[in-house]
Amino acid sequence: MTTGFPLDDAAWASPWRHRAVGEKLLLSGGLLAVTVSLPAWPGSVLAAATALVVLLGPARVAPGVLARVVAAPLAFIVVGALSVLVSLQWEAGPALAVTDETRRTALSLLGRGTAGTLGVLVIAATTPMVDLLGALRRLRVPEACIDVAALVYRLVLVLFATLFQMGEAQAARLGYRDRRTTLRSSAALGAGLLLRSWDRARRLEEGLAGRGYSGSLPSLDPTRRTSVPFVATSLATVGVIAVTSLVAGGW
Amino acid sequence: MGHLSLTARAVSVSYGGRAVLRDVSIKVDAGSRTALLGANGSGKTTLLRVLSGALRPDAGEVHVGPDLLRHNRAGLIAHRQRVQLVLQDPDDQLFAADVTRDVSFGPLNLRLAEDEVRSRVDEALDVLGLQEMAQRPTHQLSFGQRKRVAIAGAVAMRPCLLLLDEPTAGLDATGVDEMLTALQRLEEWGTTVVLSTHDVDFALAWATQVAVVDDGRVHQGQPHALLGDTELLARARLRSPWVLELASRLGTRGTGEPPRDLESLVALLTDRAPSVPAV
């Protein structure tokens, strides 16, 4: 059974899962940094290509999963870029125009958005959420906040299964045959979800009390050694992209 | 309602690259009692979801009587009025505050007149033996009662075929007895029931047809043939029904009709006793 979150499944199954979070963040963050801050051509294209090679190569993310995951953000990127491409003029009434400048900005947005999304996937598809939260904990983010976030993760997975089954059971009884029934069923689903969320929290409180729960949720993070070759390769790759786009960069 | 058979042909399903059902075919005869047997995670629930139309298989077809199930709006609406699936956990299926409101959810979606909705609800509660609970809030009911309310919600759609995922799981002896009574009444009422279970003893005692799900493949046949096949059962991570195991260990096999429950085993064993030569 799938969990409903292909990226999460990919992260847990990733060959890079046991790598130190810091080194993966370095690579992902480095790609994001060059994408956002350096000229889009050729920086974004190089960053996007690098992220794609990393994801499909050593990180072994299935191409189908990748395609499914990028579809939604890509829609936003395209719509956003199109809005920038078309300039709204005002000469005796509204008029639309495409200029060299808007074309360049739209293209650079397309490049930056795509490269940025792929860059985030380098960390998202290789690192389970809980490892990232562990890293935040080491960065001195307050314990209480990390505990809540970790619990949100676990409960999302538990409750998603519930939500999915509730929706399917409603559909079986024709709860989504038209707009009216859909709205009614969605509301029952939302209310049911809220009640089940509370119920889960209450039962978990009792379940954890026996093991000494008193508000905090400590757990043992695995120790991971940073790989020098990985860090060096990441720095070199990001450096090459940065230098190339600074030297050859147009816009 | 009327009697209709349900058929799946060459159905394959995979999740995230893993094959859950491979080229599976199954035929549920109208009026039969079919038990779908398999270990947890064997694909029983997936097969039920395919049969109910909730899951569109990667390959293969589902037919109700002569009609092919089409996974478009109209096709699913038609299919769901004939085939209803009830999931294992009743709490995933009860949305309304009380029993009557919950059971009326389906009939209301069928756009029936209020009178008709009421009579459908009464009928469903009656078949499931829940009339006295009609006004009770669902969360005050026992687990076994909630399971029956969930079934009543499906029954109010007046399906020809009712698919039940693990209807006896988690029930105590009383709960199982009440569920058996309900199944009996559903049968009299003209509904063909398919249920999944990992309880081989229950399947042997109840079913007239058995399908064993073993690692994504389905073997269908007579209860005694399949449940006496120890090799198949071991492959499917199921144990033998104790009546068959005992009959075989005591060497009674082959003498007449094989036993299906305690009563028939006792009859068989006491029949055999006189055959031991007396002094």
Place this chain on the structure above:
Amino acid sequence: MGHLSLTARAVSVSYGGRAVLRDVSIKVDAGSRTALLGANGSGKTTLLRVLSGALRPDAGEVHVGPDLLRHNRAGLIAHRQRVQLVLQDPDDQLFAADVTRDVSFGPLNLRLAEDEVRSRVDEALDVLGLQEMAQRPTHQLSFGQRKRVAIAGAVAMRPCLLLLDEPTAGLDATGVDEMLTALQRLEEWGTTVVLSTHDVDFALAWATQVAVVDDGRVHQGQPHALLGDTELLARARLRSPWVLELASRLGTRGTGEPPRDLESLVALLTDRAPSVPAV
């Protein structure tokens, strides 16, 4: 750890005016295997919660060995290091994203050093046969595996007594076998296990002591005495174990040790055969 007995004396509990337990006493001997039998809603879980300290009874006392359980902070902390309760639904106890993180929760709350925590986690996973799953995400485990992880979380507290609420409910044959192996290893490891169940066959085969919960009252005794008492069982809405039922129907009762599972029943029945005078 060490061996300690667990006793409840004259315990009464009521929820919202309804008496759930009335003047109940029970004694769990160190090293015994105690099965708490009862229908759903009979009060089994409530009794386990009282024994674990999770619920303070309206009246009555709980003792571990010679020590009275006091419901203050220090008393509960001391009690929970000796007595651990594992609930029926593993998702009520698993909060962490992977197995090791979850099992480490209890030992970390005991403020143990990291090395000690790690060794406790390893030990608990080892006893439960979960070493290979140490790094697996919780949500990808099967129901049976999650049940064992929940038990491992309790075992990492190194209790003398482990209370398991319906450990076999919802498990298929393989899951039950794995659970039995785990119970066996817990016993070898020196933990006394008390479990609740409504499966009379399982209780007969496993337990050395049985307590039947019948409408808020508890009857404790030897498995054969209680599980052969058809009147008591009927009152408690339980059926008879099939081996005892069959033995009684075949008239073997009274000839030597009563059977407790298929093997001993076969031995009994085939032993009987030669006793029929040969020609």
Place this chain on the structure above:
Amino acid sequence: MHIAEGFLPPLHAAAWTLAAAPFVIHGGRAVARERRERPETTLLLGAAGAFTFLLSAIKLPSITGSSSHPTGVGLGAILFRPPVMAFLSTVVLLFQALLLAHGGLTTLGANVFSMGIVGPWAAYAAWCSLRRLNRTAAIFVAVALADLATYAVTSTQLALAFPDPATGFGGSLVKFLGVFAVTQVPLAVVEGLLAILVLRVLGDI
């Protein structure tokens, strides 16, 4: 509607992060304080966060044909109050970025500002001022306003980053508001109706 990763120039991304930070830190502090006083808070907040995240997975009946999902922040603001929503929305947006590739990390601050701060405060203000007149109407207005405010702020953020070469910020704002109105305005209406029904099922109104 979240701004995708890489979409905002670095200065804008940093500025919105700085703008959101005080609210999120305030929310985080409130969480820590709350927990010291009531230990069960962690579990309730975890459930509230999971609920908010999953609410956005419910598909709503679409009026325009495109599928839309509730943001949940309006309902969340009424149920859990805006300071807590600032923190919970940050968690939810982080999870959406990493579990669904929806939104981004450099754009997290901007998205938190629109969906986690302006949206909930707008909802809460509407709820507080209208609830005495008519609770049903107050819920509808609060939840719909949370959506509309979120959408207006997101469009403003994009317009500030990409002013139109001819008509500047104003022209750009008109463009972005117009383009995303197709999905966001009907969503606000439907989510308002949904919130009324949810609270009615729960017996609150």
